[in-house]
Amino acid sequence: RIKRLSKAMGNYPDQDYTVTDDKQLLDDEIGQLITGFQELCNRLDKTQQDLDQTMQQAFYSEKMASLGQLTAGIAHEINNPLGGLLNCVKTMQEEPENLELHNRYVPLLDKGLKRIEHIMRQLLNFGRKANLTFSKVDIDEIIRECFELLEYRLKKITLNLDLNLSESYCIDVEALRQIIINTGLNAIQAMPEGGSLTVSTKQTYARIVITITDTGTGIEPEIMHKIFDPFFTTKEVGEGTGLGLAVTYSLLQQMGGSIEVESEPGKGTVFTIMLPASPKPAEAARGRISEAEGEH
Ligand SMILES: Nc1ncnc2c1ncn2[C@@H]1O[C@H](COP(=O)(O)OP(=O)(O)O)[C@@H](O)[C@H]1O
Numbered sequence: 001r002i003k004r005l006s007k008a009m010g011n012y013p014d015q016d017y018t019v020t021d022d023k024q025l026l027d028d029e030i031g032q033l034i035t036g037f038q039e040l041c042n043r044l045d046k047t048q049q050d051l052d053q054t055m056q057q058a059f060y061s062e063k064m065a066s067l068g069q070l071t072a073g074i075a076h077e078i079n080n081p082l083g084g085l086l087n088c089v090k091t092m093q094e095e096p097e098n099l100e101l102h103n104r105y106v107p108l109l110d111k112g113l114k115r116i117e118h119i120m121r122q123l124l125n126f127g128r129k130a131n132l133t134f135s136k137v138d139i140d141e142i143i144r145e146c147f148e149l150l151e152y153r154l155k156k157i158t159l160n161l162d163l164n165l166s167e168s169y170c171i172d173v174e175a176l177r178q179i180i181i182n183t184g185l186n187a188i189q190a191m192p193e194g195g196s197l198t199v200s201t202k203q204t205y206a207r208i209v210i211t212i213t214d215t216g217t218g219i220e221p222e223i224m225h226k227i228f229d230p231f232f233t234t235k236e237v238g239e240g241t242g243l244g245l246a247v248t249y250s251l252l253q254q255m256g257g258s259i260e261v262e263s264e265p266g267k268g269t270v271f272t273i274m275l276p277a278s279p280k281p282a283e284a285a286r287g288r289i290s291e292a293e294g295e296h
């Protein structure tokens with residue numbers, strides 16, 4: 001019986017841990033020990049259940065809190081251009097013959113609508129779950145292309161590209177572009193008086209490491225924990241929506257990657273992006289499915 005008890009103890013909680021169902025074997029001191037063990041297991045199970053439930057509740061309220069924050073943010077971001085748009089339309093309706101006014105207002109309408117479209121696109125990406133498509137690409141080349149797009153914003157900023165990935169990697173190109181543009185643009189915006197922006201890539205073991213280093217304003221420690229929150233921004237309306245890093249974080253999570261930040265106020269900031277060096281497309285897809293199933 002002692003042997004059986006000891007085996008059952010070893011089995012708890014993953015395998016069968018019943019010692020015996022035979023009541024006659026539980027009468028003496030060893031029997032009491034066995035009963036004690038079984039009661040202990042029951043109490044442990046109960047505690048574990050309570051813990052799981054508490055964790056689920058905590059997870060749920062956390063989710064509701066971020067949902068509330070997200071909705072408030074969307075309302076604010078859409079309301080801003082919307083007010084202007086409605087005003088434009090109202091004035092145009094009041095003066096249907098005034099061509100000069102119409103010519104002046106149509107570009108404003110266009111700009112406002114584009115802004116809403118931009119916010120919506122970012123939001124869709126933020127919630128995007130199931131449609132990452134992996135293909136073999138030259139990451140260094142994608143990064144070069146992204147900074148060609150951003151070139152007109154560089155002005156007094158010196159750009160250094162230190163790109164060392166010689167192979168192609170299996171990755172979602174659109175997601176990668178967005179990650180690079182978001183972090184690259186942030187770095188540029190952090191250096192209004194100029195500075196240097198260094199982007200480096202390398203492979204260390206099974207990881208691709210991309211760093212984006214700027215010599216800009218840096219990030220104050222007090223706001224560091226908020227920068228990945230949706231709609232958190234320190235920028236003027238029109239300059240930032242506060243979605244860039246939230247989208248980046250969400251995309252990286254879906255790709256099995258991660259992002260870290262180090263910053264010294266007044267000196268600059270380094271964002272380090274890590275990606276698995278070659279997630280096989282099939283594996284990546286399985287990861288997404290199990291993730292999607294876990295959501296309710
Ligand atoms: N490279 C950087 N240097 C300084 N601050 C940064 C940098 N990147 C991000 N931040 C801070 O994080 C905030 C959130 O960034 P982001 O999510 O891209 O939103 P947005 O750029 O629209 O404000 C920024 O408003 C800024 O305060």
Ligand SMILES: [Mg+2]
Pocket residue numbers: 182185186240242243244245
């Ligand atoms: Mg940004």
